[in-house]
Amino acid sequence: MTKLKNILNTRLGFFSLAVVLFWAKTYLSYTREFSLGVTGAMQQFILFFNPVASTVLFFSIALYFKKSKKAYTALFVIYFLLSTLLFANILYYREFSDFLAVTTMLGAGNVAGGLGASTTALLTASDIFYWIDFVFLLGLVLTKKIKIDMRPYKKRSAIAITTLAVTLFAGNLALSESNRPQLLARTFDRNYIVKYLGINFFTMYDGYQTAQSNQNKANADESDMEAVLSYLDDHYAAPNPDMFGIAENRNVIYLHLESFQQFLIDYELEDENGELHEVTPFLNSIYHDQQTQSFSNLFHQVGQGKTSDSEMLLENSLFGLPQGGAFTQVGGSNTFESAYQILGSEKGYTSAVMHGNVGSFWNRNNTYKQMGVDYFFDASYYDMSEGNTLEYGLKDKLFFKESVQYLEQLPQPFYTKMISVSNHFPYPLDEANVDFKPAQTADDTINNYFVTAHYLDQAVEEFFNYLKDSGLYENSVIVLYGDHYGISNSRNKTLAPLLGEDPETWDGYNNDMMQRIPLMYHIPGTTNGKINEQFGGQVDMLPTLMHLLGVETKDNVMLGTDLFSADHDQTVAFRNGDVVTPKYTINGSNIYDTATGELIEEPSEEVIAEKEKLKEAVATQLSLSDSILNSDLLRFYTPEGLKEIDPASYDYQNQIERLKAVNAELGDKSTSLYHLNGGRSTADLYKTNAPDVPGLRGQYIGFFVCCFSLLNGLLQKEKPM
Numbered sequence: 001m002t003k004l005k006n007i008l009n010t011r012l013g014f015f016s017l018a019v020v021l022f023w024a025k026t027y028l029s030y031t032r033e034f035s036l037g038v039t040g041a042m043q044q045f046i047l048f049f050n051p052v053a054s055t056v057l058f059f060s061i062a063l064y065f066k067k068s069k070k071a072y073t074a075l076f077v078i079y080f081l082l083s084t085l086l087f088a089n090i091l092y093y094r095e096f097s098d099f100l101a102v103t104t105m106l107g108a109g110n111v112a113g114g115l116g117a118s119t120t121a122l123l124t125a126s127d128i129f130y131w132i133d134f135v136f137l138l139g140l141v142l143t144k145k146i147k148i149d150m151r152p153y154k155k156r157s158a159i160a161i162t163t164l165a166v167t168l169f170a171g172n173l174a175l176s177e178s179n180r181p182q183l184l185a186r187t188f189d190r191n192y193i194v195k196y197l198g199i200n201f202f203t204m205y206d207g208y209q210t211a212q213s214n215q216n217k218a219n220a221d222e223s224d225m226e227a228v229l230s231y232l233d234d235h236y237a238a239p240n241p242d243m244f245g246i247a248e249n250r251n252v253i254y255l256h257l258e259s260f261q262q263f264l265i266d267y268e269l270e271d272e273n274g275e276l277h278e279v280t281p282f283l284n285s286i287y288h289d290q291q292t293q294s295f296s297n298l299f300h301q302v303g304q305g306k307t308s309d310s311e312m313l314l315e316n317s318l319f320g321l322p323q324g325g326a327f328t329q330v331g332g333s334n335t336f337e338s339a340y341q342i343l344g345s346e347k348g349y350t351s352a353v354m355h356g357n358v359g360s361f362w363n364r365n366n367t368y369k370q371m372g373v374d375y376f377f378d379a380s381y382y383d384m385s386e387g388n389t390l391e392y393g394l395k396d397k398l399f400f401k402e403s404v405q406y407l408e409q410l411p412q413p414f415y416t417k418m419i420s421v422s423n424h425f426p427y428p429l430d431e432a433n434v435d436f437k438p439a440q441t442a443d444d445t446i447n448n449y450f451v452t453a454h455y456l457d458q459a460v461e462e463f464f465n466y467l468k469d470s471g472l473y474e475n476s477v478i479v480l481y482g483d484h485y486g487i488s489n490s491r492n493k494t495l496a497p498l499l500g501e502d503p504e505t506w507d508g509y510n511n512d513m514m515q516r517i518p519l520m521y522h523i524p525g526t527t528n529g530k531i532n533e534q535f536g537g538q539v540d541m542l543p544t545l546m547h548l549l550g551v552e553t554k555d556n557v558m559l560g561t562d563l564f565s566a567d568h569d570q571t572v573a574f575r576n577g578d579v580v581t582p583k584y585t586i587n588g589s590n591i592y593d594t595a596t597g598e599l600i601e602e603p604s605e606e607v608i609a610e611k612e613k614l615k616e617a618v619a620t621q622l623s624l625s626d627s628i629l630n631s632d633l634l635r636f637y638t639p640e641g642l643k644e645i646d647p648a649s650y651d652y653q654n655q656i657e658r659l660k661a662v663n664a665e666l667g668d669k670s671t672s673l674y675h676l677n678g679g680r681s682t683a684d685l686y687k688t689n690a691p692d693v694p695g696l697r698g699q700y701i702g703f704f705v706c707c708f709s710l711l712n713g714l715l716q717k718e719k720p721m
């Protein structure tokens with residue numbers, strides 16, 4: 001005991017005690033307060049380990065003070081500040097299920113401001129434990145139970161401790177990156193940064209990014225918008241009169257087909273007996289339907305922001321950023337002119353996004369407010385119990401089924417995007433849901449891709465059946481699209497034989513062609529559907545849809561052009577600068593003939609000039625998009641008729657109550673499906689064969705089991721002791 005006391009009476013000893021206490025407190029808060037989605041022993045270990053590096057780093061500042069009293073005071077000040085940061089995050093998380101971003105701290109004035117009047121309501125009695133360590137430590141010194149070590153501390157030793165902290169952090173980062181590649185490059189979710197690297201690191205990293213983006217914004221002014229507006233003038237493609245307004249006033253239901261590539265359409269997988277099996281029979285039938293405008297040469301254009309980049313493209317006609325995710329970097333603070341805002345302002349649409357994953361993923365919970373999404377149903381609105389979810393969220397069949405209770409409450413016309421997620425790398429699916437034989441390559445990712453794609457196909461079919469049964473179908477346009485590749489370029493050679501290609505001759509051209517994704521506008525009641533062959537990208541989807549809905553886009557900032565327009569530009573930009581046109585495919589420095597796939601080995605002067613022109617056109621489009629996002633240029637330009645939005649007025653909690661209130665106020669004028677169905681839910685029209693949903697038989701058994709245990713419990717109680 002005295003030995004321990006002697007240690008604690010040294011500066012390093014007291015420092016170590018402070019580190020251990022703060023470390024323990026942080027870890028305790030991780031497990032008690034935040035839902036970080038920790039899975040597996042490695043993640044458990046990283047979570048336990050991650051507070052230590054930044055704690056040692058910050059506390060080591062105190063060791064640099066020569067005078068003892070100053071050093072101890074500094075340690076207490078740092079301890080207090082870090083405790084405040086932790087506690088503020090705890091309170092903020094209780095309300096918003098998210099961590100405090102630096103902009104929130106600065107923008108909302110302070111944490112309490114961000115939380116509004118509810119701060120006290122968020123406090124619980126046990127919160128005292130988050131401060132007791134500080135009081136305890138202070139008490140030890142004030143009551144002289146621990147003596148202040150008056151000896152000076154060597155600067156060299158302080159440097160050694162700081163170096164130790166940096167080394168610990170490097171180890172932490174290496175472990176994290178091996179468990180979650182591209183963690184920092186993509187920064188998809190604040191929860192992930194905290195889970196792997198800790199709250200302190202998250203705050204520093206976020207602060208750095210905020211400072212950088214504020215700098216970009218401060219350097220920009222209205223004149224920067226001129227280059228954008230003149231580009232738009234030159235590139236505007238007037239609507240095709242045969243298509244303009246053909247879906248006017250219909251509901252829009254975007255069905256996001258996760259990681260779905262065009263090659264799956266009409267694909268038949270051969271089994272070991274030589275029999276062929278259609279992977280996605282339902283989607284194929286929609287693709288060929290006379291009520292569908294399908295596209296066979298549509299390319300995804302996403303960067304590291306993957307799903308969220310596709311959302312940026314199709315709802316803003318802007319690209320993601322060259323690095324990281326635009327949603328995470330600028331989504332929470334920028335001004336947008338999104339599809340949600342345009343349709344809300346000009347056509348009175350109500351908008352909603354539905355997704356069976358946490359709202360903080362890709363910073364959607366904040367970005368959607370900036371974009372004017374009226375309702376966002378995230379994981380908190382779905383039954384996410386174990387068994388219902390796969391790696392990235394709710395299983396698709398359950399997701400679509402559970403979504404209809406929200407869909408039916410939306411005033412019509414509505415604009416909604418339903419983001420599926422089961423067909424996501426690494427394509428896991430539980431045995432009970434598997435209804436398709438995997439492929440037989442050496443790569444399980446490829447093999448199972450077909451299995452989860454088939455599952456998605458079935459889920460979409462069930463949802464279509466509901467749309468028909470509930471009557472929503474006739475009055476809607478259903479847009480199906482793949483967000484990006486599912487099989488990465490590094491796996492394509494293994495996939496090649498299944499596509500009838502030789503892995504030996506597989507090249508950059510083949511990789512680029514694999515970036516095709518399906519795009520289908522299914523407009524019930526129309527008969528002129530066909531498979532359109534013009535080339536285009538996701539950036540073209542916004543003007544295309546707006547024109548189908550009868551909304552002019554001349555004044556809007558959209559970098560793409562209407563796919564149906566006679567003036568549509570068929571030059572497709574990849575986020576990495578590659579280009580595809582019907583004539584040429586430019587992959588790095590190589591030029592291929594797009595129709596034949598042949599490499600043009602010795603291009604003529606003319607071809608080289610054309611290549612340069614295409615490269616430049618794409619570079620201009622991408623760099624304008626980057627400056628719009630990085631410098632937040634849309635704050636300088638509001639097209640006529642577009643209502644500006646106040647992101648702070650959006651709230652994604654208690655939405656069902658709010659929707660019910662909205663409909664009640666409308667009374668007989670309510671246009672929600674729920675109201676039109678005589679004030680009854682349509683949810684029981686939904687039919688699914690999902691094994692996860694107990695059928696009628698399962699429900700009966702469940703009921704009897706329940707009754708039996710209740711009875712049993714009562715009898716037990718009756719028994720004399």
Ligand code: GP9
Binds near residue numbers: 305306357419421
């Ligand atoms: C997560 C889902 C997947 O919510 O949208 O994102 P991805 O990894 O495809 O970008």
Ligand code: MN
Binds near residue numbers: 483
């Ligand atoms: Mn995705």
